[in-house]
Amino acid sequence: MNILVCVKQVPDTTEIKIDPVKNTLIREGVPSIVNPFDGYALEAAARIKDKNPDTKIVVVSMGPPQATAALKECLSIAADKAYLVSGRTFGGSDTLATSYILYNAVKKIEELEGKFDAIFCGKQAIDGDTAQVGPEIAEHLGYPQVTYGLEAELDGDMLKVKKEVEEGVEIIGVKFPCLVTFTKPAWDPRYPTVKRKLAANRAEIPVLGDDAFPDIDTSRIGLKGSPTNVKKTFVPQRKTGGVKIQESDGRASAQKLFELLSGASII
């Protein structure tokens, strides 16, 4: 079993604050982390490896050179090998262009690591929240996809994926090769180990740069190759003027609230 996990290094959006004067995002000092959903994808792969020790887990990330930190973290948790896709011509890519570059990267890495039976991604990245790159990679590759995966296990020639749906969960069977995106499962991902951490520090991470894909269609990558572009960004307005209720005790406050809500025919 050969699994590729796609990861993205993202700012920890829970640490992002707004500059109240300039009304812009304060990005300085915000730590970079492995996108949590990608962490769940890595954990899903690691759980397959727990049961099938001959599994190989390769991680790939597209981003600036600093994204090697995210890849090293994956190595210290469960990955066996890591590749960074990083080049100036890739910058400014939207999801479609990004997925096209990653599709090329999959093909390239397969030349080195053998064909992947499954590609695991996070359901979305917490900075962009688009949930597009995974399915788009699947489309480029012509693979079937399962999104919102919680867990995955091998069952003969098929992958059984527990998928979160609005009404509960479904068990989906999909043949290899396939792509699965993962959401937050009931369990926590494992922690890195000291041994893996030390090995990850010493690991060489090959970089697939601008010239790594000679056959790539350059009109489909970067800012120019992206069908969508950002027209403007702004900090959302907050509404004001709510009613504050602070009576002498909880009972009185509750009664006041009830009067207001029923008075306004809300309940």
Added chain:
Amino acid sequence: MEAKTKDLWVFVETNEDGTAKNVGIELLTPGKMMAAKQGGQLVAVVIGSGVDEAVKAANEHGADKIIVVDGPEFKHYTTDAYAIALVSLVEKYGPTSMMIGATNNGRDLGPRVSCRLNTGLTADCTALDVDDETGNVAWTRPAFGGNLMATIICPNHRPQIGTVRPGVFKKSNAVEGKAEIVKEDIHVADDQIRTQVLEIIKDMGGENVDLEGAEIIVSGGRGVGGPEGFEPIKALAKELGATVGASRAAVDAGWIAHAHQVGQTGKTVGPKLYIACGISGAIQHIAGMSSSDVIVAINKDPDAPIFDVADYGIVGNLFEVLPVLTEEIKKARG
């Protein structure tokens, strides 16, 4: 591809019983305005099995034209069958824009379809506009966990596609439908569908967690203190016929299942009434519930950011407030 028409499409997702999911009908509301600005028709695309009810709903809520694909292979959503059907429709009719509800299935389908059509997709939009001159849709969506809004355009590719969050727009009032209804005979062979549903497990405990369709949501956060702290919340929800929600802090602590999570990494909701109990109001949470009609917040901390978005804010102990509120509602309803 080039657009063949100036039409704007709304993909109306269906349930297995052939009714429409709310979001598809909701999207007809902004769709009307956008189609007018683009100078084309508002077209609802209904795919499913036995979908008369969904077609009726689309007709009553403003579609000028409805394209229907009806077949047993579309009863249960699959990426493969739906992508094949939708792509072939787009290729045949060439709309200039298309909107899809940002449900789990919509977010599964959207990128698959846009990629096959080699066009742009903007996900999870919460505001929409159209540039009169170019017909470009200005797709506005939250990023960085709701800290930042971005307006995206797709100027040179058609159709321009966006997924739009449920609950952001309201259904229009039903009127008598006059839409032209076109049935398209599209079928997908079994072997083209590469995933199979082996088992369906409804939510453990039979609890209803349809947050997106809920009219009232009562949510708990870190302030509930533990799994047992959700009891007064559940009691109030039961009395109101509401769905129980939760903040990420409560879910991360393992007090309640992730299916209940409202916010950036959970569900985006837009109920008539949202009651936030012991939720401080991290931006990630507010991003997921700020389009609720009425927001009530109960929190001990008078400076909690949740009060900034609340219509009614109680500064107090939720364990004192909730039982009394539940009791009052029970009394009033006899």
Added chain:
Amino acid sequence: MNFHFNEEEQEILDMLHDFCLKEVAPKAAEVDEQERFPEETWHKLADMGMMGVPFAEEYGGAGLTYLNYIGICEELAKHCATTSVMVSAHTSLCCWPISQYGTEEQKQKYLSKLCTGEWLGAFGLTEPGAGTDAAMQKTIAEDKGDHWLLNGSKIFITNAGYANVFVVFAMTDKSLGTKGISAFIVEKDFPGFKVGSHEKKMGIRGSSTCELVFEDCVVPKENLLGELNKGFKVAMTTLDGGRIGIAAQALGIAQASIDECVKYTKERIQFGRRISQFQNTQFQLADMQAKVDAARLLVYRAAQAKQDHEPHSHLAAMAKLVASETASDVTRRTLQLTGGYGYTREYPFERMMRDAKITEIYEGTSEVQRMVISGWMGVK
């Protein structure tokens, strides 16, 4: 003189820091309140490779430096003093003497399971009548030819309720005093061995502190640790290392208490100002931080000396004396700065004050440390 962590050591500490924020800190109050041993944290730390930090990889250790291990004790103590002493009693007091004095067979059999964290270790020296006066051992080990027979009891044994392996001291020749003490490796299932009930303590309340009872306890011949009648040296050299771990625990408690106090004083408003704006607050906190940093240098110096196999008995004693008294002083002062709120269990200050006190007592009281230091100075 170079007492800082290199890049690799710092990365290990950062990794532990992330773990502590998710797994240790959120449980600290509950572990204290319920007097609950954080067993699950032991297993998770074992999975990470944190239960045998300074030992060779061939025995399942992480092969990291001693300084790194001390940094780990400090980091754990910042979040939960109970968790810190669980790791340091296991590592310093059980793994270390086996790695130092054990035979190859003993290392294969015990150290490899201890270092991977599959087993938890403990150390039994203190007796009802032999605390600071450790030489007054009443536990007896009789040579029965093909085995040892142990009789007696030990008290206040850290990790006792959960440990699989105990390094235990007993008199093998009463006539020789301290020169008649030997060390043994005792497994929890040895016949005649029993662990008593949990002591209810002022601080580190989650730590499993119990009595050990030996009633004709049968210990195999090969479980003698080190040479016959050389056990007192095993105990003393083990405690020299253990004290650095406890000193690091004290540092962690003190630093966390300052950090929490800084946060509090920046939020709390009195007389229309944040209390951090009052000069008394600023000066108090500055004094505390300077004292903690001074203690930290002593602790790291002792760790460095031990790592370099230099004499460190007196250095460890100084480090523990200063760090533990600093921790008690700092936690008392932060509680004063945080006032009524600090006194409630809503905040961690009172817990940290209770936890700090034990560092002046166990693995040698402050008075013992003074004895060691003055002895080294030749003040007789």
